[in-house]
Amino acid sequence: AVFSSRDGHGHGGDPGALESAVRSLAPHVRTAWVSRPEHLHTVPPGARRLGPGTAAYWTALARSAYLVSDTAFDPRLVKREGQVLVQTRQGTPLTHTGLDLRERPAAAGEADVAELLRDAGRWDYVVSADRHSTLTFERTLPGPYQVLEYGRPRTDRLYTATGADVARLRESLGVPDGAVAILYAPADRPYRRTPAPLLDLERLARRLGPRFVLLDRSPARHDAPPLASSGRVLDVSGHPCVESLCLASDALVTDYASLMTDYAGLDRPIVLHVPDQEAFEAACGTYGDLCAFPPGAVARSADELADIFATGHWRGSRSDELRAAFRARFCPHDDGHAAERVARRVLFGEAGLP
Numbered sequence: 359a360v361f362s363s364r365d366g367h368g369h370g371g372d373p374g375a376l377e378s379a380v381r382s383l384a385p386h387v388r389t390a391w392v393s394r395p396e397h398l399h400t401v402p403p404g405a406r407r408l409g410p411g412t413a414a415y416w417t418a419l420a421r422s423a424y425l426v427s428d429t430a431f432d433p434r435l436v437k438r439e440g441q442v443l444v445q446t447r448q449g450t451p452l453t454h455t456g457l458d459l460r461e462r463p464a465a466a467g468e469a470d471v472a473e474l475l476r477d478a479g480r481w482d483y484v485v486s487a488d489r490h491s492t493l494t495f496e497r498t499l500p501g502p503y504q505v506l507e508y509g510r511p512r513t514d515r516l517y518t519a520t521g522a523d524v525a526r527l528r529e530s531l532g533v534p535d536g537a538v539a540i541l542y543a544p545a546d547r548p549y550r551r552t553p554a555p556l557l558d559l560e561r562l563a564r565r566l567g568p569r570f571v572l573l574d575r576s577p578a579r580h581d582a583p584p585l586a587s588s589g590r591v592l593d594v595s596g597h598p599c600v601e602s603l604c605l606a607s608d609a610l611v612t613d614y615a616s617l618m619t620d621y622a623g624l625d626r627p628i629v630l631h632v633p634d635q636e637a638f639e640a641a642c643g644t645y646g647d648l649c650a651f652p653p654g655a656v657a658r659s660a661d662e663l664a665d666i667f668a669t670g671h672w673r674g675s676r677s678d679e680l681r682a683a684f685r686a687r688f689c690p691h692d693d694g695h696a697a698e699r700v701a702r703r704v705l706f707g708e709a710g711l712p
Contacts, residue, residue, distance in 0.1 A: 359424040360390045362431075364448070366410050368397030370599060372446035372485060372697075373426045375511035377405070379697035380424075384705050390418050400598055424704065430477045437480050444704055445478075445503070446485040446511070447495070449616030450688055453545070454643035456498030464549035465642040475499065485511065485700055487619065488688050494645060506703055509689075509696030513620050515601050517694030527606040532592055533571050540667070541607035543575035543600070544631070545615040549641040553577060556613075556633060557660055563590040565664040573607055575600070609672060611663065614638060618653055619688040627673045628653040628681060631663050653684035 359380055363371040369391055377389050381404070390406035392415065401407050408415040419425065419435055426444040437443065456474065459466040478501035486492040486507040495505060533539045544556055559572050572591045594603055600617065604610070609627040612618050618628055630652050632638070649656050654677040657663035666672050702708040 359387050359426065360392065360408065360418050360422045361405075362392035362425075362427040362429070365429050366392050366394040366397065368393040368400030368598075369402055369405075370400065370512075371428050371448065372511045373428055375514055375697040376426055376444070376446070376700060377402075379511070379701035380705065381405075383698065383701050387424075387705070390422070397598075430474055431480065433473055433477070435480075442482045442704060443480055444483045444485065444700075445481045447491075450487055450491050450619040451494045451498075452616050452619070452645060452648065453614055454498075454645070455494065457500075458498050458643060462641065462643050467548040478503070483700075483704060487692065487696075488690055490645070490687065506700055507691065508699040508703070509691030509693065510620060511697035511700055512601060513623050513689075513692050514694045514697050516604060516620070516623050517692065519605050524605050527602050531573065531594065531597075531603075531606055533573075533606060536569075537571045538569055538609070539571045539573055539607045540609050540611055541573045541575060541594075541603050541621075542611045543603075543615055543617050544577070544611075544613045545638075545642075546577040547638070547641075557631060557663070559591045562660060562664055566667055570667065573603060575603060614642070614644060614648065619684075622653055622681060622685045623689045623692045625681065625685065627677055628684075629663065629666055629672050629677075630654065630656045631658075631660075632656065633659055651680075651683070651687075653681050655680075 361373040361377045363369065363373045380387055381389060390408050391401045392408050392410055393401055394410060398407055408418055419432065420438065422441065424442045424444065425431060426446065428446045428448045431443060454462050454465060459469060459471050478499040481501050481503040484495055484503050484505050486495060486505050487510045492505045492507050528539065542557065542559060555576060559574055563570065563572055568590065570590065573594045574591055575594050597603055604621050604624060609629065610618060610621045611629050611631050613630055613632050621628060630649065632649060635649065655666045655671050657666055671677065
């Protein structure tokens, strides 16, 4: 079985959770990871490492019984009879995808929509977290595949982690004891020529005071120099595991990132910061008005965001009600066993799993 996450970023995401389940349930199945040199260290012991485009890579693709990826499979791949392709995608589709990207060229970026649709024609299974995802995939990425609406494999860890695990993660990130850690993880803006921060986190940290620590996962930081920080804004943009960041934080601030549907499973507060709602929706398109049915409080400016945390509204009863409704819609199957359900269905044909 060959696994790939984010085009060669090594072990992680839904494919990472599925590989762990495969190794546990079917130890006779040899596993391999497509990984670029800078990500080889993420590949777990016992799994083979495959450099993209190498002879070993092509041999493994040709001979493998199973191929699992969260991005498009290599367009040069000739699918062998009996070979099984499992597509997990990358998160719940809250913004336009597939066919809908034809009307949003700014959002499509470098994505080749025609190639993506050809790729969908080769999939055998698509992993889905909820009914919304299932219907969206079937409409925007038509193909002969079967949808496995079993939950998100990568969120299993959020349900099985212990308090000791969380404490270790917080310590490794440098979160002080007793601090309230806020994970800031907005969606990318592919239509913006020059990435620029949507929020002055140092200013927000000063407004909130020493009790709060901000974990900066903003896309604008990926290629930026290290932060000159006060110690209350921690640059985690290069952290290899977003699930670890979720576990280590006490609340999430985001906008349109599908991470919010993963985070909702933790039942921890989520606050939306949407200063550019009209521009984002015009460029990227969204499936419904997220601000009309949010997972928590909504801020349209930095000052509103600061007030939400300063007044405690971020974890008030109204926020709890909104989050409960959001979880019911987007986390109906997440329980810590999604990867096992998918693996049992793909490997052994088992259906009707709990």
